Amino acid sequence: MKAPELITDPAIWQARCSAARDGGARIALVTTMGFLHDGHLSLMREARARADAGGRRGLALASIFVNPTQFGPNEDLSRYPRDLEGDLAKCASAGIDWVLAPEDPNAMFPPDHQTWVTVERASQGLCGASRPGHFRGVATVVAKLFNLSRPHVALFGEKDFQQLAVIRAMARDLAMGVEIVGMPIVREPDGLARSSRNAYLSRDERARALSLSRALREAADAALRGERDAAALAARARARLDEAGLRVDYVEIVDPGSLAPVARAEAGSVMLVAAWAGATRLIDNLRLP
Numbered sequence: 001m002k003a004p005e006l007i008t009d010p011a012i013w014q015a016r017c018s019a020a021r022d023g024g025a026r027i028a029l030v031t032t033m034g035f036l037h038d039g040h041l042s043l044m045r046e047a048r049a050r051a052d053a054g055g056r057r058g059l060a061l062a063s064i065f066v067n068p069t070q071f072g073p074n075e076d077l078s079r080y081p082r083d084l085e086g087d088l089a090k091c092a093s094a095g096i097d098w099v100l101a102p103e104d105p106n107a108m109f110p111p112d113h114q115t116w117v118t119v120e121r122a123s124q125g126l127c128g129a130s131r132p133g134h135f136r137g138v139a140t141v142v143a144k145l146f147n148l149s150r151p152h153v154a155l156f157g158e159k160d161f162q163q164l165a166v167i168r169a170m171a172r173d174l175a176m177g178v179e180i181v182g183m184p185i186v187r188e189p190d191g192l193a194r195s196s197r198n199a200y201l202s203r204d205e206r207a208r209a210l211s212l213s214r215a216l217r218e219a220a221d222a223a224l225r226g227e228r229d230a231a232a233l234a235a236r237a238r239a240r241l242d243e244a245g246l247r248v249d250y251v252e253i254v255d256p257g258s259l260a261p262v263a264r265a266e267a268g269s270v271m272l273v274a275a276w277a278g279a280t281r282l283i284d285n286l287r288l289p
């Protein structure tokens, strides 16, 4: 378990990645905001495997950067949890070679930064509706990390389902030449989707937060029993979240490709939920059977 090399200067990172790629290395990248958990580590282990898929050892890379441009003015940027030392040990356990962790946000977004990537359709609705500017910040930082790292493949979690759609659209529309891989949601044993933000939850909120995954499971069970009306399934899930004392942002059933709401839940339709447990906004989703 070799410690990954920590690089804080994006220019040095870029030079190193470029030289590696020009030298024939296959590069796999995982972008994160740190405070790593098993969800992140599943992406990193897959990055390790995919970097080495060509028969020679490639480069498995991770970035840790709390991107200020994806936080709204009233969001949790200043209190977002951080633990670089612990994160580096976890990256080592997942076989990551190099970690880019810029210390200063200005290293990624200097004061004269003025170029933004807007993915129009996929950013609308769902989290895009309650977090204006969020996906513009995400797409821009990921585009920049792609330019800095020149990955062949980049891995993203389906936990952030809309984010994955935004990044797929961006990579395709701008011909970035990066394969985008979506990875399944990693959950706690009781079903709660792993998230760095779970660290904010009090005991009581943690118990109530379980209703997100429970509401999704119940909807999947109802769909299996023949309930296919999307509005009825969503209403039931919403009632479940209300009952648990969560403040619901949205409950929607969408087509997995277009993210457009569906009237009838088909196999593969995705149910997405977002709700606040106290001051903590949580999201989850499930593909319906």
Ligand code: AMP
Binding pocket: 031, 032, 033, 034, 038, 039, 040, 042, 043, 155, 156, 157, 158, 159, 160, 183, 184, 185, 186, 187, 193, 194, 195, 196
């Ligand atoms: P974040 O640090 O929250 O920006 O997440 C970095 C990456 O990890 C994103 O691609 C997320 O979708 C992914 N991720 C976060 N939580 C999970 C999870 N529970 N299961 C799988 N992937 C996750």
